[in-house]
Each structure stands twice: as structure tokens, then as C-alpha cells.
Amino acid sequence: MAAARARRAGASLLSAAIRHRSSQSSSPQPGLVAKTSLTSPPWPEVKLPDPVEEAKYHAAEVVRKVNGLISAGQYGRLFAVVHFASKQWKITSEDLIMMDNVLEAECGDRIRMEKVLLVGADDFTLIGRPLLGKDLVRVEATVIEKTESWPKVNVRFWRRHNFQRKKIIANPQTVLRINTIEIYPCLS
């Protein structure tokens, strides 16, 4: 919007200058505005591909190929980015994760993590906007251990004011083992 406005102001200034210089010259044709620093935007001109054609290409080539790869099982190790316990984790199978909180599941319970943001293999990546569908990915984990952290010492001290407080904090921690990450070929 600002670029368009600047362009119009530049053109009117230029035509006013020409009018001032010679009253008999004909007005410049609409295609021949002089090139100033503001006639074109400062970023390079880029031509994007046609949206209809691109949608066709995407549906036909990309989705079909990726679906084929997934259903044929031609991917190696999958990694996923999962949002769990208000943190994002980049996980693979057979991974150990330790979080600084209490889970309401017993040790040995199998958990399914539902908020998956990204899944990737060697040849393709599925990026969720922001999440991927639950029918597309399945991430399973087991609760292994529920313990406390090492006793952290919190000391506040203010010199020359006779102020010292000492507190020992042991946060509860949970350890999860990621069992599997599975994807199903239901892209569209």
C-alpha cells in the first residue's frame, strides 16, 4: 500500500516538472513514466507459479509419491516433534525423555501423545499447521520411572542486612520411553 502511494506521488511530481518546463510539449504517454528509486518495490520481482497448476501438481505428484512411500513402508527411522507437558520435544523411537513434573499415569502405563507438530523421515517431512491429524500419526510412550530430582539448594542472601534464607527443592520428575512413531497413508 505504501509502495503504491509513493509511486503515484513520484509520477505526479514528474509530470508537474515537465509542465513547468515547456507548455507546448505533449503530455507523456501513460507507459513512459521515468524510473525513480520508488517506481518499483525494493525487493526483487518474483513470479510465483500459477495456483491452479500448482495445486494440480501438488495433488498429483507430491501427495501421491509421499503416500506411496508411506504405504510401501520405504522410510527409515521416523522422528517427530511433539508438544507435551508444555514443552516441545524432538523424539525418535527408543528415546528416553525426562520431564520436570508429575504425570497422573502409573509406572508401566502406555501413553499416546496427541499433539504432534512435525513428522519426518529421510526423504519427506510432514509439517503440521500447527498440528498434524490424529489419524495420520501415532506416537506411543511408556512411563518408566517417577522420581525426584537431586536436592537443589536455593539461597537468598543480602549482605550487611542480616538476611539469609535457605530452601532445599526436590522437583518430582517422570521418565518416559518413546516406544513407536507410526504414520498412516491418509494424506489428501
Place this chain on the structure above:
Amino acid sequence: MVVLSAARWVRSRLSDRFWRVQEVLKYARHFRGRKNRCYTLAVRSVRRAFVRSTKARREKKRFLRALWITRIEAASLEHGLKYPAFISNLVKSQVELNRKVLADLAIYEPKTFKSLAALAQRRRQEGFLAALGDGKEPEGIFSRVVHHHY
């Protein structure tokens, strides 16, 4: 004879002084100089060490975030994008990955990071076209907002 009150010359004296001193010295064993042996010097050093570790636990979060941002900036410059452009265009494309995960992807999953950079670049160009045209023209594909109904 019946004694109703304790005799005056009996004072209560510490019997576990050793263990009270060891409680402090055990935190000072890896220090340098006399403060790892002498109690008076060790008390002061241990107190300063605890205060510094308490404050450092709050600064660690800021420090790590700055580190992730530096790494993401370096990786996106390798793909020809600056950090503000990369992050803002990713957010506009509704990709909610945080900086910790982006830095990990930049290190361990270079192909995925390259695809994210390409996505951000494409969204950036669609943004420029939308700013220029500003008419009812076909909008870019990657600028379409996905609506989820939960």
C-alpha cells in the same frame, strides 16, 4: 539430698560439632585454596556459591534462548534468509515450532530445516505480492489460514 535445679557449673556443650562442620565443608571440597579446608573461609564461599547458582538458574533460560536464536540465524543465513524473516514467515504460515526445536532440527535434520526455510521464503514472496497487488486477486497458497474445529 534432693536437688531441685541443675547445678550452675554444668553447661550444655555441643557434641556433634564435627558433623555440623562437615555439612558445610562437603560443598566446598572442590574449591581452590584454603577455603576447601578451613571452616570460616568455607562458610563464606559456600554461601556465595549457593547464591550464584540460584541466580544462574534464572539466567540459564535467557542464555539458552539467545544460543538457540544464534544457531537458527546461522542456519537460515546458509539458506539465504535472515532470522526475522524466517521466524515471522513461519509464524504466519501457522507452524508453531519453538526455537529449541528449530535449533535441534538445524543441527540434526538439515533437510527438514531446508524445507522449512523454503516454506518461509515462499510465504514471504506471497506476502510481498499481497502487499503490492491489494486487489481481489488469487491469494498465495501458503498464505491460506487453516481453520481447525476442535
